[in-house]
Amino acid sequence: MPQLTRRRALGATATVVTGLVLTGFARTAGASSEPRTADPKHNAEHKGHAGHAGHEGPQPFSETYRGRRIEGAPSHGDGHHGGYAVQIDGEELHVMQNADSTWVSVINHYETFATPRAVARAAVIELQGSELVPLT
Amino acid sequence: MYTRKNQRDLTRTEKRRLVDAILKLKRSGRYDEFVVMHREYYVMDTENRPRPAHMTSSFFPWHRRYLLEFERALQAVDPGVSVPYWDWTKDRSTTSSLWAEDFLGGNGRAGDRRVTTGPFAYATGNWSVGRGVTDQNWLTRNFGRPGNNPVSLPTADDVARALKDPVYDTEPWNSISTEGFRNRIEGWGIHRVRTVGNHNRVHQWVGGPMAGAASPEDPVFWLHHSFIDLLWDRWRKAHPKAAYLPGRKPASPGRDRAYVFGLDDPMPPWNVTPRKLLDHSKIYRYA
Ligand SMILES: [Cu+2]
Ligand SMILES: [Cu+2]
Numbered sequence: 001m002p003q004l005t006r007r008r009a010l011g012a013t014a015t016v017v018t019g020l021v022l023t024g025f026a027r028t029a030g031a032s033s034e035p036r037t038a039d040p041k042h043n044a045e046h047k048g049h050a051g052h053a054g055h056e057g058p059q060p061f062s063e064t065y066r067g068r069r070i071e072g073a074p075s076h077g078d079g080h081h082g083g084y085a086v087q088i089d090g091e092e093l094h095v096m097q098n099a100d101s102t103w104v105s106v107i108n109h110y111e112t113f114a115t116p117r118a119v120a121r122a123a124v125i126e127l128q129g130s131e132l133v134p135l136t
Numbered sequence: 137m138y139t140r141k142n143q144r145d146l147t148r149t150e151k152r153r154l155v156d157a158i159l160k161l162k163r164s165g166r167y168d169e170f171v172v173m174h175r176e177y178y179v180m181d182t183e184n185r186p187r188p189a190h191m192t193s194s195f196f197p198w199h200r201r202y203l204l205e206f207e208r209a210l211q212a213v214d215p216g217v218s219v220p221y222w223d224w225t226k227d228r229s230t231t232s233s234l235w236a237e238d239f240l241g242g243n244g245r246a247g248d249r250r251v252t253t254g255p256f257a258y259a260t261g262n263w264s265v266g267r268g269v270t271d272q273n274w275l276t277r278n279f280g281r282p283g284n285n286p287v288s289l290p291t292a293d294d295v296a297r298a299l300k301d302p303v304y305d306t307e308p309w310n311s312i313s314t315e316g317f318r319n320r321i322e323g324w325g326i327h328r329v330r331t332v333g334n335h336n337r338v339h340q341w342v343g344g345p346m347a348g349a350a351s352p353e354d355p356v357f358w359l360h361h362s363f364i365d366l367l368w369d370r371w372r373k374a375h376p377k378a379a380y381l382p383g384r385k386p387a388s389p390g391r392d393r394a395y396v397f398g399l400d401d402p403m404p405p406w407n408v409t410p411r412k413l414l415d416h417s418k419i420y421r422y423a
Contacts, residue, residue, distance in 0.1 A: 094349075098191070098310075098311050098312070098324075099191075099308065099310050099311055099312045100311070100312045100326055100327040101327070102325075102327050106175075106178065106269050106348055106349045106350075107269065107270075107347070107348045108347055108348065109178060109339070109347065109348045109349045109351070110323075110332065110335075110336035110337070110339040110340050110347060111325060111332050111336065111340055112311075112324070112325050112327070112332075114327075126343075126347065126348075127270060127272075128248060128249060128272075128276075130270045130271055130272035131270060131271040131272075132269065132270055132271075133266070133269065133270060133271055
Protein backbone atom coordinates (compact mmCIF):
# COMPACT_ATOMS: atom_id res chain seq x y z
CA MET A 1 0.00 0.00 0.00
CA PRO A 2 2.60 2.67 0.86
CA GLN A 3 4.59 1.68 -2.21
CA LEU A 4 1.56 2.10 -4.43
CA THR A 5 0.58 5.46 -3.06
CA ARG A 6 4.12 6.72 -3.17
CA ARG A 7 4.44 5.70 -6.76
CA ARG A 8 1.22 7.52 -7.52
CA ALA A 9 2.47 10.56 -5.65
CA LEU A 10 5.73 10.60 -7.56
CA GLY A 11 3.93 10.33 -10.86
CA ALA A 12 1.69 13.19 -9.90
CA THR A 13 4.59 15.36 -8.78
CA ALA A 14 6.16 15.02 -12.16
CA THR A 15 3.08 16.07 -14.05
CA VAL A 16 1.11 18.39 -11.81
CA VAL A 17 2.10 21.30 -9.62
CA THR A 18 0.44 19.76 -6.64
CA GLY A 19 2.96 17.22 -5.50
CA LEU A 20 2.51 18.55 -2.00
CA VAL A 21 -1.09 17.51 -1.81
CA LEU A 22 -0.54 13.99 -3.01
CA THR A 23 2.61 13.59 -0.99
CA GLY A 24 0.46 14.50 1.96
CA PHE A 25 -1.93 11.71 1.07
CA ALA A 26 0.89 9.27 0.62
CA ARG A 27 2.38 10.03 4.03
CA THR A 28 -1.01 9.82 5.63
CA ALA A 29 -1.79 6.53 3.94
CA GLY A 30 1.62 5.16 4.70
CA ALA A 31 1.22 5.82 8.38
CA SER A 32 -1.75 3.50 8.61
CA SER A 33 0.23 0.45 7.64
CA GLU A 34 3.39 1.40 9.45
CA PRO A 35 3.91 0.76 13.16
CA ARG A 36 1.37 2.60 15.23
CA THR A 37 4.02 4.83 16.66
CA ALA A 38 4.11 7.00 13.53
CA ASP A 39 4.39 10.67 14.39
CA PRO A 40 0.89 12.13 14.18
CA LYS A 41 2.17 15.70 14.02
CA HIS A 42 3.90 15.00 10.79
CA ASN A 43 0.73 13.65 9.23
CA ALA A 44 -1.43 16.46 10.47
CA GLU A 45 0.70 19.13 8.88
CA HIS A 46 0.33 17.56 5.51
CA LYS A 47 -3.32 16.69 5.86
CA GLY A 48 -3.94 20.39 6.36
CA HIS A 49 -3.51 20.82 2.64
CA ALA A 50 -5.44 17.81 1.51
CA GLY A 51 -8.83 19.48 1.21
CA HIS A 52 -8.01 21.99 -1.43
CA ALA A 53 -8.59 19.70 -4.33
CA GLY A 54 -8.96 22.73 -6.57
CA HIS A 55 -5.20 23.04 -6.60
CA GLU A 56 -4.82 19.48 -7.68
CA GLY A 57 -7.54 19.77 -10.22
CA PRO A 58 -9.29 16.92 -11.89
CA GLN A 59 -10.04 18.41 -15.29
CA PRO A 60 -13.35 20.12 -16.02
CA PHE A 61 -15.85 18.04 -17.97
CA SER A 62 -19.14 18.60 -19.71
CA GLU A 63 -21.11 15.90 -21.47
CA THR A 64 -24.52 14.39 -21.98
CA TYR A 65 -24.77 11.08 -20.20
CA ARG A 66 -27.93 8.99 -20.55
CA GLY A 67 -29.84 12.07 -21.54
CA ARG A 68 -28.63 14.26 -18.66
CA ARG A 69 -26.22 17.15 -18.81
CA ILE A 70 -23.35 16.53 -16.42
CA GLU A 71 -20.69 19.12 -15.78
CA GLY A 72 -17.79 19.49 -13.41
CA ALA A 73 -15.17 22.13 -12.77
CA PRO A 74 -12.79 23.24 -10.06
CA SER A 75 -14.43 25.76 -7.77
CA HIS A 76 -12.91 28.28 -5.47
CA GLY A 77 -15.57 28.16 -2.82
CA ASP A 78 -15.06 27.49 0.85
CA GLY A 79 -13.66 24.04 0.31
CA HIS A 80 -16.94 22.59 1.51
CA HIS A 81 -17.35 20.73 -1.75
CA GLY A 82 -13.79 19.60 -2.05
CA GLY A 83 -12.88 22.51 -4.29
CA TYR A 84 -14.70 21.00 -7.23
CA ALA A 85 -18.32 21.50 -8.26
CA VAL A 86 -20.50 19.04 -10.17
CA GLN A 87 -23.90 19.73 -11.71
CA ILE A 88 -26.58 17.54 -13.21
CA ASP A 89 -28.96 19.45 -15.47
CA GLY A 90 -27.83 22.62 -13.76
CA GLU A 91 -28.45 21.51 -10.17
CA GLU A 92 -25.51 20.99 -7.91
CA LEU A 93 -24.57 17.46 -6.94
CA HIS A 94 -22.80 17.57 -3.59
CA VAL A 95 -19.47 15.81 -4.12
CA MET A 96 -16.43 15.48 -1.94
CA GLN A 97 -13.03 13.96 -1.99
CA ASN A 98 -11.63 11.31 0.34
CA ALA A 99 -8.20 10.96 1.83
CA ASP A 100 -7.15 8.54 -0.92
CA SER A 101 -8.24 11.20 -3.45
CA THR A 102 -11.30 9.22 -4.57
CA TRP A 103 -14.72 10.89 -4.74
CA VAL A 104 -18.22 10.33 -3.35
CA SER A 105 -21.53 12.13 -3.71
CA VAL A 106 -24.62 12.68 -1.66
CA ILE A 107 -26.38 10.15 -3.92
CA ASN A 108 -23.73 7.43 -3.70
CA HIS A 109 -22.52 7.99 -0.19
CA TYR A 110 -21.01 4.63 0.68
CA GLU A 111 -18.73 3.97 -2.25
CA THR A 112 -15.92 5.88 -3.82
CA PHE A 113 -15.10 6.77 -7.41
CA ALA A 114 -11.86 7.65 -9.12
CA THR A 115 -13.03 10.94 -10.66
CA PRO A 116 -15.81 13.52 -10.31
CA ARG A 117 -17.05 12.46 -13.73
CA ALA A 118 -17.48 8.87 -12.50
CA VAL A 119 -19.38 10.19 -9.48
CA ALA A 120 -21.67 12.22 -11.73
CA ARG A 121 -22.36 9.26 -14.01
CA ALA A 122 -23.13 6.99 -11.05
CA ALA A 123 -25.56 9.60 -9.74
CA VAL A 124 -27.32 9.80 -13.11
CA ILE A 125 -27.84 6.04 -13.03
CA GLU A 126 -29.09 6.17 -9.45
CA LEU A 127 -31.41 9.13 -10.01
CA GLN A 128 -33.45 7.24 -12.61
CA GLY A 129 -34.50 10.48 -14.22
CA SER A 130 -35.48 12.34 -11.04
CA GLU A 131 -34.17 15.83 -10.43
CA LEU A 132 -31.78 17.00 -7.76
CA VAL A 133 -33.19 19.60 -5.42
CA PRO A 134 -31.11 22.63 -4.44
CA LEU A 135 -29.01 22.09 -1.35
CA THR A 136 -30.23 24.07 1.61
CA MET B 137 -33.61 -2.06 30.67
CA TYR B 138 -35.07 -3.49 27.50
CA THR B 139 -34.12 -5.92 24.76
CA ARG B 140 -33.24 -5.47 21.12
CA LYS B 141 -34.25 -8.62 19.28
CA ASN B 142 -33.25 -10.19 16.03
CA GLN B 143 -35.89 -8.98 13.58
CA ARG B 144 -36.58 -12.58 12.50
CA ASP B 145 -37.77 -13.37 16.05
CA LEU B 146 -40.32 -10.57 16.29
CA THR B 147 -43.92 -11.60 16.77
CA ARG B 148 -46.58 -10.27 14.47
CA THR B 149 -47.72 -7.91 17.21
CA GLU B 150 -44.20 -6.61 17.84
CA LYS B 151 -43.81 -5.84 14.14
CA ARG B 152 -47.11 -4.04 14.03
CA ARG B 153 -46.30 -1.92 17.07
CA LEU B 154 -42.89 -0.99 15.71
CA VAL B 155 -44.29 -0.04 12.31
CA ASP B 156 -47.07 1.98 13.94
CA ALA B 157 -44.59 3.85 16.13
CA ILE B 158 -42.40 4.66 13.13
CA LEU B 159 -45.40 5.91 11.16
CA LYS B 160 -46.44 8.09 14.08
CA LEU B 161 -42.99 9.66 14.25
CA LYS B 162 -43.17 10.27 10.53
CA ARG B 163 -46.55 11.95 10.82
CA SER B 164 -45.36 14.22 13.60
CA GLY B 165 -42.35 15.39 11.60
CA ARG B 166 -39.94 13.98 14.16
CA TYR B 167 -38.77 11.20 11.86
CA ASP B 168 -37.60 13.60 9.20
CA GLU B 169 -35.51 15.45 11.76
CA PHE B 170 -33.47 12.28 12.14
CA VAL B 171 -33.04 12.06 8.38
CA VAL B 172 -31.85 15.65 8.19
CA MET B 173 -29.43 15.14 11.05
CA HIS B 174 -27.80 12.20 9.30
CA ARG B 175 -27.50 14.16 6.08
CA GLU B 176 -25.89 17.05 7.93
CA TYR B 177 -23.35 14.75 9.50
CA TYR B 178 -22.30 13.67 6.08
CA VAL B 179 -18.82 15.18 6.25
CA MET B 180 -15.89 13.89 4.31
CA ASP B 181 -12.20 13.38 4.92
CA THR B 182 -11.29 16.59 3.19
CA GLU B 183 -13.66 18.94 4.98
CA ASN B 184 -12.48 21.08 7.82
CA ARG B 185 -15.38 20.74 10.20
CA PRO B 186 -16.30 18.35 12.99
CA ARG B 187 -16.82 14.85 11.65
CA PRO B 188 -17.87 12.47 14.41
CA ALA B 189 -20.17 10.17 12.42
CA HIS B 190 -18.47 8.59 9.40
CA MET B 191 -14.94 7.91 8.20
CA THR B 192 -13.70 8.24 11.73
CA SER B 193 -13.06 6.33 14.94
CA SER B 194 -16.25 7.53 16.58
CA PHE B 195 -18.41 5.91 13.87
CA PHE B 196 -19.56 3.31 16.43
CA PRO B 197 -20.28 5.53 19.47
CA TRP B 198 -21.87 8.27 17.33
CA HIS B 199 -24.31 5.84 15.73
CA ARG B 200 -24.97 4.17 19.10
CA ARG B 201 -26.13 7.49 20.46
CA TYR B 202 -28.06 8.32 17.29
CA LEU B 203 -29.95 5.02 17.55
CA LEU B 204 -30.63 5.63 21.22
CA GLU B 205 -32.16 9.00 20.40
CA PHE B 206 -34.36 7.39 17.78
CA GLU B 207 -35.34 4.60 20.13
CA ARG B 208 -36.28 7.13 22.81
CA ALA B 209 -38.46 8.92 20.30
CA LEU B 210 -40.13 5.62 19.40
CA GLN B 211 -40.65 4.77 23.04
CA ALA B 212 -42.26 8.13 23.68
CA VAL B 213 -44.90 6.90 21.24
CA ASP B 214 -45.02 3.30 22.45
CA PRO B 215 -42.87 2.39 25.48
CA GLY B 216 -42.93 -1.28 24.49
CA VAL B 217 -40.89 -1.01 21.30
CA SER B 218 -37.16 -1.16 20.64
CA VAL B 219 -34.96 -1.24 17.54
CA PRO B 220 -34.52 -4.83 16.33
CA TYR B 221 -31.46 -5.86 14.36
CA TRP B 222 -31.05 -7.32 10.90
CA ASP B 223 -28.28 -9.90 10.79
CA TRP B 224 -27.59 -9.67 7.07
CA THR B 225 -25.05 -12.50 7.31
CA LYS B 226 -28.03 -14.82 7.96
CA ASP B 227 -31.11 -13.16 6.50
CA ARG B 228 -29.79 -12.68 3.02
CA SER B 229 -32.76 -13.44 0.87
CA THR B 230 -34.77 -10.79 -0.92
CA THR B 231 -37.84 -12.69 0.29
CA SER B 232 -36.82 -12.75 3.96
CA SER B 233 -39.65 -12.00 6.40
CA LEU B 234 -37.91 -8.66 6.94
CA TRP B 235 -39.15 -7.57 3.52
CA ALA B 236 -42.68 -8.94 3.89
CA GLU B 237 -45.91 -7.03 3.55
CA ASP B 238 -46.40 -6.89 7.34
CA PHE B 239 -42.98 -5.43 8.08
CA LEU B 240 -40.72 -3.31 5.84
CA GLY B 241 -42.19 -4.19 2.46
CA GLY B 242 -40.15 -5.56 -0.41
CA ASN B 243 -37.81 -4.59 -3.19
CA GLY B 244 -38.54 -1.78 -5.61
CA ARG B 245 -40.46 -2.73 -8.74
CA ALA B 246 -38.73 -3.08 -12.08
CA GLY B 247 -38.43 0.17 -13.96
CA ASP B 248 -38.61 2.95 -11.40
CA ARG B 249 -37.57 0.89 -8.32
CA ARG B 250 -40.53 2.14 -6.37
CA VAL B 251 -41.43 0.12 -3.26
CA THR B 252 -45.07 -0.86 -3.74
CA THR B 253 -45.61 -3.32 -0.88
CA GLY B 254 -45.81 -2.92 2.88
CA PRO B 255 -46.49 0.02 5.19
CA PHE B 256 -43.86 2.30 3.62
CA ALA B 257 -45.11 2.11 0.05
CA TYR B 258 -45.90 5.57 -1.32
CA ALA B 259 -49.47 4.64 -2.22
CA THR B 260 -50.37 4.14 1.44
CA GLY B 261 -50.09 7.89 1.84
CA ASN B 262 -48.03 7.37 5.00
CA TRP B 263 -44.49 7.48 3.72
CA SER B 264 -42.99 10.06 1.47
CA VAL B 265 -39.31 10.71 1.09
CA GLY B 266 -37.38 13.56 -0.42
CA ARG B 267 -33.93 12.64 0.75
CA GLY B 268 -33.45 16.37 0.85
CA VAL B 269 -31.65 15.49 -2.30
CA THR B 270 -34.05 14.65 -5.10
CA ASP B 271 -37.57 15.57 -6.15
CA GLN B 272 -38.75 11.97 -6.05
CA ASN B 273 -41.04 11.26 -3.13
CA TRP B 274 -41.53 7.52 -3.14
CA LEU B 275 -39.27 5.13 -1.33
CA THR B 276 -37.08 3.14 -3.71
CA ARG B 277 -34.95 0.04 -3.28
CA ASN B 278 -32.78 -1.87 -5.70
CA PHE B 279 -31.62 -5.05 -3.95
CA GLY B 280 -28.18 -6.10 -5.10
CA ARG B 281 -28.11 -3.48 -7.84
CA PRO B 282 -28.50 -6.00 -10.67
CA GLY B 283 -27.08 -5.10 -14.04
CA ASN B 284 -23.71 -3.53 -14.30
CA ASN B 285 -21.78 -3.35 -11.08
CA PRO B 286 -23.95 -5.62 -8.90
CA VAL B 287 -23.40 -5.87 -5.13
CA SER B 288 -23.79 -8.87 -2.84
CA LEU B 289 -24.38 -8.75 0.90
CA PRO B 290 -21.27 -9.21 3.04
CA THR B 291 -20.84 -12.72 4.43
CA ALA B 292 -20.30 -14.18 7.89
CA ASP B 293 -16.64 -14.64 6.90
CA ASP B 294 -16.29 -10.94 6.09
CA VAL B 295 -17.61 -10.08 9.54
CA ALA B 296 -15.47 -12.73 11.25
CA ARG B 297 -12.34 -11.30 9.66
CA ALA B 298 -13.16 -7.83 10.98
CA LEU B 299 -13.93 -9.17 14.46
CA LYS B 300 -10.54 -10.85 14.55
CA ASP B 301 -8.64 -7.56 14.30
CA PRO B 302 -7.39 -6.90 17.84
CA VAL B 303 -7.04 -3.14 17.35
CA TYR B 304 -10.05 -0.83 17.42
CA ASP B 305 -8.81 1.72 14.91
CA THR B 306 -5.56 2.91 13.39
CA GLU B 307 -4.02 6.05 11.99
CA PRO B 308 -4.96 8.14 10.14
CA TRP B 309 -8.33 7.41 11.77
CA ASN B 310 -10.32 8.03 8.60
CA SER B 311 -11.58 6.28 5.46
CA ILE B 312 -8.14 5.00 4.53
CA SER B 313 -7.28 3.25 7.78
CA THR B 314 -6.33 -0.11 6.32
CA GLU B 315 -6.22 -1.93 9.63
CA GLY B 316 -8.41 -1.88 12.69
CA PHE B 317 -11.87 -3.19 13.45
CA ARG B 318 -13.59 0.17 12.89
CA ASN B 319 -12.88 0.65 9.21
CA ARG B 320 -13.07 -3.08 8.48
CA ILE B 321 -16.69 -2.90 9.62
CA GLU B 322 -17.47 0.63 8.43
CA GLY B 323 -16.17 -0.73 5.16
CA TRP B 324 -14.62 2.06 3.13
CA GLY B 325 -13.17 0.93 -0.14
CA ILE B 326 -9.57 2.04 -0.29
CA HIS B 327 -8.10 2.84 -3.66
CA ARG B 328 -5.94 -0.11 -4.79
CA VAL B 329 -6.24 -1.81 -1.42
CA ARG B 330 -9.74 -3.16 -0.95
CA THR B 331 -13.30 -2.73 -2.11
CA VAL B 332 -16.36 -1.61 -0.21
CA GLY B 333 -17.14 -3.93 2.71
CA ASN B 334 -19.51 -4.78 5.51
CA HIS B 335 -21.49 -1.74 6.71
CA ASN B 336 -21.09 0.37 3.58
CA ARG B 337 -21.83 -2.54 1.33
CA VAL B 338 -25.18 -3.23 2.98
CA HIS B 339 -26.19 0.37 2.28
CA GLN B 340 -25.26 -0.19 -1.36
CA TRP B 341 -27.05 -3.54 -1.55
CA VAL B 342 -30.40 -2.09 -0.42
CA GLY B 343 -30.09 0.83 -2.84
CA GLY B 344 -32.42 3.81 -3.14
CA PRO B 345 -32.02 6.35 -0.35
CA MET B 346 -30.10 3.74 1.68
CA ALA B 347 -27.21 4.23 -0.75
CA GLY B 348 -27.07 7.97 -0.12
CA ALA B 349 -26.47 10.47 2.65
CA ALA B 350 -30.13 10.54 3.68
CA SER B 351 -30.18 6.77 4.25
CA PRO B 352 -32.53 6.84 7.29
CA GLU B 353 -35.33 7.63 4.80
CA ASP B 354 -35.60 3.84 4.62
CA PRO B 355 -36.56 2.38 8.02
CA VAL B 356 -34.23 -0.57 7.42
CA PHE B 357 -31.46 1.88 8.28
CA TRP B 358 -32.21 1.42 11.99
CA LEU B 359 -32.20 -2.37 11.82
CA HIS B 360 -28.93 -2.33 9.91
CA HIS B 361 -27.29 -0.04 12.43
CA SER B 362 -28.67 -2.01 15.34
CA PHE B 363 -26.70 -4.97 14.00
CA ILE B 364 -23.60 -2.80 13.49
CA ASP B 365 -23.96 -1.75 17.13
CA LEU B 366 -24.21 -5.41 18.17
CA LEU B 367 -21.02 -6.16 16.21
CA TRP B 368 -19.21 -3.55 18.29
CA ASP B 369 -20.33 -5.49 21.40
CA ARG B 370 -19.06 -8.72 19.89
CA TRP B 371 -15.71 -7.18 19.11
CA ARG B 372 -15.39 -5.83 22.67
CA LYS B 373 -16.17 -9.26 24.06
CA ALA B 374 -13.63 -10.87 21.76
CA HIS B 375 -10.92 -8.38 22.79
CA PRO B 376 -11.70 -7.43 26.38
CA LYS B 377 -8.36 -5.70 26.90
CA ALA B 378 -8.47 -3.63 23.72
CA ALA B 379 -9.26 0.06 24.15
CA TYR B 380 -11.24 2.54 22.11
CA LEU B 381 -8.67 4.39 20.02
CA PRO B 382 -7.41 7.03 19.76
CA GLY B 383 -7.22 7.93 23.43
CA ARG B 384 -7.25 11.64 22.73
CA LYS B 385 -7.30 14.28 20.02
CA PRO B 386 -3.94 14.91 18.40
CA ALA B 387 -2.06 17.82 19.94
CA SER B 388 -1.18 19.33 16.58
CA PRO B 389 -3.51 21.87 14.95
CA GLY B 390 -3.97 19.76 11.82
CA ARG B 391 -7.12 18.71 10.05
CA ASP B 392 -7.40 15.58 12.14
CA ARG B 393 -8.39 17.64 15.16
CA ALA B 394 -11.71 18.15 13.39
CA TYR B 395 -12.46 14.49 13.02
CA VAL B 396 -10.61 12.62 15.72
CA PHE B 397 -12.77 12.19 18.81
CA GLY B 398 -10.74 10.64 21.58
CA LEU B 399 -12.28 8.71 24.41
CA ASP B 400 -13.18 11.86 26.36
CA ASP B 401 -13.92 14.28 23.56
CA PRO B 402 -17.55 15.35 23.42
CA MET B 403 -19.21 14.53 20.10
CA PRO B 404 -21.73 16.85 18.49
CA PRO B 405 -24.64 17.27 18.44
CA TRP B 406 -25.14 15.82 21.92
CA ASN B 407 -21.76 16.61 23.44
CA VAL B 408 -21.44 13.09 24.74
CA THR B 409 -18.07 11.34 24.83
CA PRO B 410 -17.26 7.93 23.35
CA ARG B 411 -16.44 6.75 26.88
CA LYS B 412 -20.03 7.35 27.98
CA LEU B 413 -21.24 5.10 25.18
CA LEU B 414 -18.96 2.11 25.62
CA ASP B 415 -21.28 0.24 27.94
CA HIS B 416 -25.01 0.12 27.22
CA SER B 417 -25.79 -2.76 29.58
CA LYS B 418 -27.88 -0.61 31.89
CA ILE B 419 -30.06 0.58 29.03
CA TYR B 420 -30.59 -2.32 26.65
CA ARG B 421 -29.28 -5.75 25.80
CA TYR B 422 -29.23 -7.83 22.66
CA ALA B 423 -31.08 -11.12 22.38
CU1 LIG C 1 -24.49 7.01 9.29
CU1 LIG D 1 -24.76 3.38 7.91
